[in-house]
Amino acid sequence: MTGPLTGIRVLDLGQYIAGPCAAQVLGDLGAEVLKVESLRGDQARHIGPFGEAMVQAYNRDKRSIALDLRDPGGRHVLHRLLGTADVLVQNFRPGSAEQLGIDAETLRREFPRLICASVTGFGSRGPSRERPGLDIAAQAEYGLMHATGAADGEPQRVGFPVADVTAANALATGVLAALFERERSGRGAHVETSLLEAVISAQAATWGEYVLTGTAPRRKGNGQVNAAPAADVLVLTDGAIVLSAYTAEKWVALCELVGRPDMVEDPRFADNPARVRNRPEMLAALRSAFAGMTREQAITALRSAGIVCGAVRSFDEVAADADVACSNVMVDVTDRSGRRVTSPGTAFTLDGLRRTASAAAPAVGADTADVLRELGYPDEAISDLTTRRVVGAPTARPDERRAPR
Template sequence: MTTPLAGIRVVEFGHYIAAPAATQMLADLGAEVVKIEPPSGDQARGIGAYGEGIVLAYNRGKRSVVLDLKRPGDRGIAADLIARADVVVQNLRTGALARLGLGPDEMRAANPRLVYVSISGFGAKGPSAGRAGLDIAAQAESGMMSINGEQGGDPLRVGFPIADVAASYAAVQAVLAALLRRERTGEGGVAEVSLLNAAIHLQSAMWGEWHVSRQEPRRKGNGQATVAPAADLVRTSDGTIVLSAYTPDRFARLCRVIGREWMIDDPRFADNPARVANREALLAEISQALGGLRTEECLKLLGEQGIVAAAVRTYREVAGAADVRAGGVLTTGIGPDGDRYPIPSLPFALDGVEPPADRAVPRPGADSDGPHWA
């Protein structure tokens, strides 16, 4: 079966995560991607292990062309590539490509079928359009950090660049929607994605809860603020699990399976408001019941009763997990030096589509001297 984006040509002007991650997904769906890098390379290429990890994660199977866009000749090459492309994805500073004559208005005038997607920190229309906008800024200003952390503690960022990744997913959705519209109308389009917008959108349920409760969401640690037990940690004899059993039927099942049926009628635990108010006592009982069991024993015991429970796993444990292996969640990448490494593949399975494996990350400018399109 033909890959969904076979024959689609993508030009990327990307640094770090948001744009490169978006075009990586497009490449995994069969698109040809030419990554335009400045003479110094993608900014992620020179910042140590974190940056090299970004490069390995989001640049497999692309072609790298080094262009100095300050030079008219190189701008002409970029314009020619865009004129023959279906999609542009870029996350340079707002307006940078437009000032060079490579913005969406100029490029779509030359190529009306072009889909042009720009990713910024705060959007292109507000007072922060010109601000530098890395992931941490979006986490902070989206409200995300205000609800993440221990009760009474400092705000915490999510432990990975979640706003960048969310923006990359939004960009891919925009590309696919625009390509579908183009099939119907023949016209491309322009899409704007911001890290701030994506980070706020991730919290839609919290916005709904804010409206219903009329209370500002606050940091509560691992437990969910209005239900219990929900997303609560329980120590086992060899690790940690999280569990949720806050509906009446599941809470009753939990009480029975851990041998504490009396908790069902205890006024401290009779409903969610009571359990939230007495969460410490609730977790003490659950922990005492499960603490002597191994993690896998807990998962089996609770899972057989339809209770949501999961082990807290390290990356090494995740890589070896049976569900991860069975689902083909990880693929094999090849670094610029030929080293092989496990890396997440597409976040979904589509019948007849196998994302290409064993695709190499190019060195900066590896394809500058060759034909840019096959």
């Protein structure tokens, strides 16, 4: 599968997650992605296993060219690359793009068809525009942590970099729209998003509740603030399950399933507002009814009654799940050392197909020499640039060279 973006070239100047993830989405749709790194590489390469996981997760099938953009020679190489590119993706620290002369306003004067895509922490116009952006700061400052966690516990972050990933997918969506518009107008665009906007936008339904009720969301642990039972957890003999049965019809079905039809008429549980007020008593009754059951027994019974439920699973269990296997969402690649790397791919298919990855994340500068040759640099010039540390072009052993693309 080549993908609908075949023929599109993306320059990925991103670090860590937000920028590289956005470029990865475009690459999974068929674009050629060149990862433009410093001579030391993406900063994620230097923070241990967590950083290595970022690199492998968000840099499949990219080629890497290492440039010293502080050197005029490095900026000259980038300038030549820009003449071949359709999209530039970056999540630089505030002000860095302007210092290098590769901000959107400057580039679009010379490359009017170029789509410049940027992620910041807190937007480019407000008082926090110069702050570096980190996922955890966005989760904390824009309501997500305040509403996450046990009612009597401390605020909790979401268990993955949700601000980074949400911003990355928003940026990729914006780039797709800009590419479509360019087909009609011939002009590029500057696509911007921020971790701030990503976190706020992702909480649209919660924000809607706040507007409608006038009450700010508060930590409630498992369960939803204004519905019950909804996303409530029951601990069983071999783990936990989550269930929702807050409509009148589903509540009746649940009460009948557990042999407690009296709960339907109980004034404490007679309607959804009453169940919300009396959630502890309701959950105590349900936990008593499911006592002694395994997850499989409870899930089977609940599904037979048409009640939404799910087992709370570990990553080990997810990896062995038959539905996950049938979805083909996991992709396998082999890195330069021969190690098999498995990671989730793009979360959708086109006509039932998902682009199959062929290569793991590249080493820093693994493709520098090849890319420079494609730009017309003779080998003597490449050797000179490498010696002067303007570019990074490691010499791979013959058995480590990447397959031609």
